[in-house]
Amino acid sequence: MCAIAGLICSRPNCEFRDHAASVRTICDLQSHRGPDDQGVSEHGPVCLGSNRLSILDLSRAGHMPMSDPSGRWWIVYNGETYNFQQLREELLGLGHAFVSGSDTEVVLRAFMQWGDECLNRLIGMFAFAVLDRQTNTVTLARDRFGKKPLYYMQRAGHLYFASEVKALLRLCDDVRPDFQRLIEWSLYRNAEIGSANTMIEGIFSLAAGQVLHVRNGRLERPRAYYSPESQVDPALYERFGRERPEDVVAEVDSLLQESVRARLVSDVPLGTLCSGGIDSSLITALCARHMPGVAAFHVSVSGYHALDESRYAKQVTDALGLTLHTLSLTAETFRRNLPRAIYHSDFPLTHPNSVAFLLISEFARARGVTILLSGEAADELFGGYMQRYRQYRHFLLAQRVLARLPARLRKAIALAGYAAERIPATAFSEYPGLLAHTTGFLDKFARDDLRLRCEEAYQFVADEGDRAVLGAMLADVTNFLSPLLRRLDRMSMAASVECRTPFLDHRLVRTALNLPLSYRLHGRTDKWVLKEIAAKYLPRQVVYRRKVGFPLPVKDYLAPLARQDFFIGGYCVDALGMHRRGLLEAIATWDRNVHGFFNLLALEIWGRLFVQGQTVEEVSDRIQHLSAAA
Helix, strand or coil: CEEEEEEEECCCCCCCCCHHHHHHHHHHHCHHHCECEEEEEEECCEEEEEEECCCCCCCHHHCCCEECCCCCEEEEEEEEECCHHHHHHHHHHCCCCCCCCCHHHHHHHHHHHHHHHHHHCCCEEEEEEEEECCCCEEEEEECCCCCCCCEEEEECCEEEEECCHHHHHCCCCCCCECHHHHHHHHHHCCCCCCCCECCECCEEECCCCEEEEEECCEECCCEECCCHHHHCCHHHHHHHHHCCHHHHHHHHHHHHHHHHHHCCCCCCCEEEECCCCHHHHHHHHHHHHHCCCCEEEEEEECCCCCCCCHHHHHHHHHHHCCCEEEEEECHHHHHHHHHHHHHHHCCCCCCCCHHHHHHHHHHHHHCCCCEEECCCCHHHHHCCCHHHHHHHHHHHHHHHHHHCCCHHHHHHHHHHHHHHCCCCHHHCCCCCCHHHHHHHHHCCCHHHHHHHHHHHHCCCCCCHHHHHHHHHHHHHHHCCHHHHHHHHHHHHHHCCCEEECHHHCHHHHHHHHCCCHHHCEECCEECHHHHHHHCCCCCHHHHCCCCCCCCCCHHHHHHHHCCHHHHCCCHHHHHCCCCHHHHHHHHHCHHHCHHHHHHHHHHHHHHHHHCCCCCHHHHHHHHHHHHHHC
């Protein structure tokens, strides 16, 4: 697990000779992702850089940038390939030789042997760059679900790439937000699907499941080698539909156990995140089967018994015979570390509990643990958002019913909806229906297009309601999951900790996406198949207790910051030009929409850090001053 960086020069007579200095600057800003080793190497117009977090083969043989003996091929690699030992054996049989025990060398050799097709053979998470010096081609690739990040930009005849946006910003003379992406973020709290654009103008993200070639300095169009919707298989769906439920449960159980077992490969200490909910508890239980005594880590919401799940986490670890390492989160700790979490996120935070992920990762690292396993993605794959899917069914039904009503009655109902949500009258007074149209137009209908593509993937499902819900679940794997994976990667890597997600093994994902709806939503039970599995390894009261997510007392945490002092003269007013009166009204009524206020606060802090150039310390000091004065 590492950070990667690079520069590709397309200027024949480049006056800027010190390419290595630019790449080294990027590496220095990403050193938290790989504190164990750093390397930069120049190859004519291409310069590659790496920060290494040593996980496999801790010796110098794993140093990057890494080359083959001929010096033709070079790689910088961020990630883990869990089947590297099997691939190594196959490549040995094809005549390849190895000088290290690292998965990096296996990935390089796999690319040399199979080219882009090697991506379909890799089981794991990764972002890498491979240079072929003979053809002067750099290949950039990102894993199927985007667990590992990869950004790039072009400036003055140079293409730069890096693992984090902040590292590229240091090379920018003028930092400007991409206002379309900013508006999308304000609407959806996720601006990383449907386009390569990020929230910073001119900085782009290679999408999950894509590969990109730069030949002789010329950037080609990214190509998708994987998409979740392509994994829907009518034959597999039909097979699961006719098999006995106990056989289907056993098959999913076997795949999940294999996924967990594969993710225990490591030459450094490993632990789990254990919230006390079913997903992380099941991962912890399966880890303990293969690694007795594995360390489990938990965040306790100090002083809030109703929100604190530590008693459930303790129940799990006691049943498994494990030690639970608990971090207590307080309001003061949350506020003090909020700017740091936003800095490491590169984007305004979508989830307040990102701060807790940062702190628990640091907590684990301080106790000698370099790898954590997480239960992320179980909800998206196995139907964990039952209430939302139920509402979606009702929404589709309401659409059909409302379409039959007279236009005047439809307008009255729309007006009542606007009033209930306190939407300003200017949004509908002159052109009724314009707000909904504009919402779709602003994101180029990307999300609706994704939803329709996903629903069409299940066109063979006869029941219209089932088909719609299956499509919505599939869309969540691309849309809803992406900010969760960003949270997991950025917060853990900020602490030099690698976080692995067994539920996102692509073989398990393929199986989950082809389960009939009843295996996910069964009567009033969500994640039915997963709970059937979990009941074999965990106390029943843990498996069947009410889902609560990862709640924080955000209202209490933010109360000292709900003051105009923090915003006046800052990013939202001075740079974005937000209307002062409207902003002050939003602050004055913040407790009516606490999460809306959190997003406004996160945007303000992000703008100060990434656009106005303030330091994390400056913003933290300002927050501490407001907290003390409250």
